[in-house]
Each structure stands twice: as structure tokens, then as C-alpha cells.
Amino acid sequence: MFKILEANELTTNIFQMIVEAPRVAQACLPGQFLIIRVDEDGERIPLTICDYDREKGTVEIVAQAIGAETFKLGKLKAGDSLADVVGPLGKPSDLCEENLEDLKKKKIVFIAGGVGTAPVYPQAKWLKEHGVDCDVIIGAKTKDLVILEDRFKKVCNLHITTDDGSYGRSGMVTKALQDLWDEGNKYDHCVAIGPMIMMKFVCKLTEELGIPTVVSMNPIMVDGTGMCGACRLTVGGEVKFACVDGPEFDGHKVDFDQAMNRMKLYKTEEGRLMLKAQE
Ligand code: NAD
Numbered sequence: 001m002f003k004i005l006e007a008n009e010l011t012t013n014i015f016q017m018i019v020e021a022p023r024v025a026q027a028c029l030p031g032q033f034l035i036i037r038v039d040e041d042g043e044r045i046p047l048t049i050c051d052y053d054r055e056k057g058t059v060e061i062v063a064q065a066i067g068a069e070t071f072k073l074g075k076l077k078a079g080d081s082l083a084d085v086v087g088p089l090g091k092p093s094d095l096c097e098e099n100l101e102d103l104k105k106k107k108i109v110f111i112a113g114g115v116g117t118a119p120v121y122p123q124a125k126w127l128k129e130h131g132v133d134c135d136v137i138i139g140a141k142t143k144d145l146v147i148l149e150d151r152f153k154k155v156c157n158l159h160i161t162t163d164d165g166s167y168g169r170s171g172m173v174t175k176a177l178q179d180l181w182d183e184g185n186k187y188d189h190c191v192a193i194g195p196m197i198m199m200k201f202v203c204k205l206t207e208e209l210g211i212p213t214v215v216s217m218n219p220i221m222v223d224g225t226g227m228c229g230a231c232r233l234t235v236g237g238e239v240k241f242a243c244v245d246g247p248e249f250d251g252h253k254v255d256f257d258q259a260m261n262r263m264k265l266y267k268t269e270e271g272r273l274m275l276k277a278q279e
């Protein structure tokens with residue numbers, strides 16, 4: 001069992017937890033994810049890692065209550081436990097592998113949309129710890145849905161935009177990126193993490209602007225080990241599994257329309273059966 005040391009609601013239906021998981025905390029790097037089960041009968045829930053503390057042996061997760069399992073997860077309190085925490089899964093971010101002197105010469109921008117803001121945090125923090133500056137654009141529908149603002153301010157140059165203009169800049173992340181570019185921020189590298197539709201349109205814009213772009217894909221996952229095929233994607237015309245080949249991919253090569261169609265199919269029983277038959 002994996003003890004929950006802290007559990008807080010960050011905003012409506014989005015909660016943060018610090019969980020005791022020493023082996024995962026020892027090994028994980030920015031970009032990787034976990035699969036958890038709330039109890040022994042529970043479904044597996046893939047979650048991105050928001051932060052980790054190797055000395056304390058803890059990992060931090062941020063999740064949105066959108067289905068039965070995540071609602072059950074959101075009801076847990078400090079002192080409760082999770083039945084399973086499996087990870088770290090997937091490949092670490094390519095940024096962790098790059099030569100630091102080369103990275104320092106690059107102008108890097110992260111685009112963090114909604115709950116996708118959480119997995120951007122460990123990457124920005126890792127860069128700061130290694131002496132690399134970056135810009136982060138957080139996009140949220142409205143002011144109340146902006147998360148982790150104070151923590152981001154300590155590790156990056158932060159730009160916030162809200163769809164309704166209630167806080168920061170006004171409009172979606174693509175508008176903020178275009179405006180920052182027009183204001184003279186000629187970015188060399190972009191990482192976009194958030195809803196698929198956001199990543200699709202960020203990639204459309206960065207392709208026009210000529211900015212290489214990495215996205216973190218979060219399709220439906222089941223086993224997280226490359227065996228079940230649930231997280232299948234097409235990237236550059238090739239079949240890839242987000243759980244073992246990703247979750248990060250070259251955003252200009254991802255077939256987002258196919259990925260979004262598969263997500264829609266999973267929302268119906270009939271669709272789930274259809275996809276199972278294809279696997
Ligand atoms: P949201 O719908 O509130 O969108 C967040 C921001 O994305 C918006 O404020 C806007 O700036 C931008 N955006 C949305 N649609 C856009 C478009 N068409 N063009 C340009 N920009 C657009 O986000 P949410 O409700 O918090 O998102 C939840 C989704 O994020 C879920 O589907 C979840 O699976 C996904 N998610 C993804 C990851 C990941 O690793 N990729 C991690 C966590 C959550």
C-alpha cells in the first residue's frame with residue numbers, strides 16, 4: 001500500500017496528492033508517468049508526475065475528477081492509501097538528455113493547458129535546477145482554473161492567459177504564443193502539454209513559425225507496458241505506443257485527428273468493443 005501524506009483540492013475537481021512511493025521517487029525523471037489503482041478492484045489510472053522528492057521518497061500527482069475512478073481517487077484524504085503505484089513509466093523528456101550548454105543557448109517555451117499544467121512543472125523545475133531559463137505559457141478557461149502559479153513563478157518566466165480574459169492575457173494559448181512571438185520572443189523549442197485539441201492547434205502554429213515542438217500524448221492506457229495496444233498512435237506514419245515509445249513525441253508528426261477519434265470511441269461501450277476488436 002502507498003500512503004497518501006497530503007491531499008488538497010487545487011480548484012474545482014482538480015486535486016493534488018503527495019504519496020509515499022520511495023522506489024518511484026528514486027528513479028523518476030520529468031516527462032514520465034505513473035499508473036495507480038485506488039483499490040484492488042479499481043481500474044488503472046495513468047497520471048503524470050507533477051513533482052518528486054528523492055530524499056523524502058514521495059511523488060506528487062495532480063488529477064482531474066472526470067470519471068468514476070478519478071472521483072473515487074479525489075475523495076481520498078491524507079492518511080488513506082493507494083493499492084498500487086506503478087512507475088516510473090514511459091521515457092523521460094528529451095530535454096533531460098540534451099547537452100546543458102546547448103540547452104542554455106536555446107529559447108525554450110512550454111505551453112501548459114489546463115490540467116496539463118501539472119506535468120510541465122517538473123520539466124521547468126529541472127531546467128531551473130540545471131541553470132537553463134525557460135518561458136511557460138499557462139492557459140486556463142478562467143481565473144479560478146489556473147493552477148500552480150506560485151510554484152511556476154519560482155522556476156520560469158511565466159505568462160498566464162485565460163480564454164475569458166479574467167486573468168493575465170486574454171484568449172487561448174495559441175494567441176498568447178503568437179503575441180509573444182510578435183513581441184520578439186523567437187523561440188527555438190516548444191513543449192506543449194494539455195488537451196489534444198490544444199496540442200493540435202499549438203503544433204499547427206509552431207509549424208508555421210518553424211519552432212520544433214514536442215507534445216506529451218495521453219491517450220487511453222491500460223497496461224502501460226506496450227502489451228495491450230490501447231495507447232496506439234500514428235506518428236510520422238508509424239504506429240507508436242504512447243506508454244513505451246512516449247509519452248513525448250514530435251508534435252509535427254502526430255496524427256492528432258486519429259488520436260482524438262480513438263478517444264471519442266472509448267467513451268462509448270460500442271466504441272470500446274470496436275477498438276478491442278481492432279487490437
Ligand atoms: P481546457 O479545455 O480548459 O483547455 C486548457 C487550455 O488549452 C485552454 O485554456 C486554451 O488555452 C487551450 N486550448 C483549448 N482548446 C484549444 C484550441 N482549440 N486551440 C488552442 N488552444 C486551445 O483543459 P482541461 O479541461 O484542463 O484539459 C483537460 C484535458 O487535458 C483532458 O483531456 C486531459 O486528458 C488532458 N491532459 C493531458 C495531459 C498530457 O499529458 N497531455 C496531462 C493532463 C491532462
Ligand code: FES
Binds near residue numbers: 221
Ligand atoms: Fe497498453 Fe500502451 S497502455 S500498450
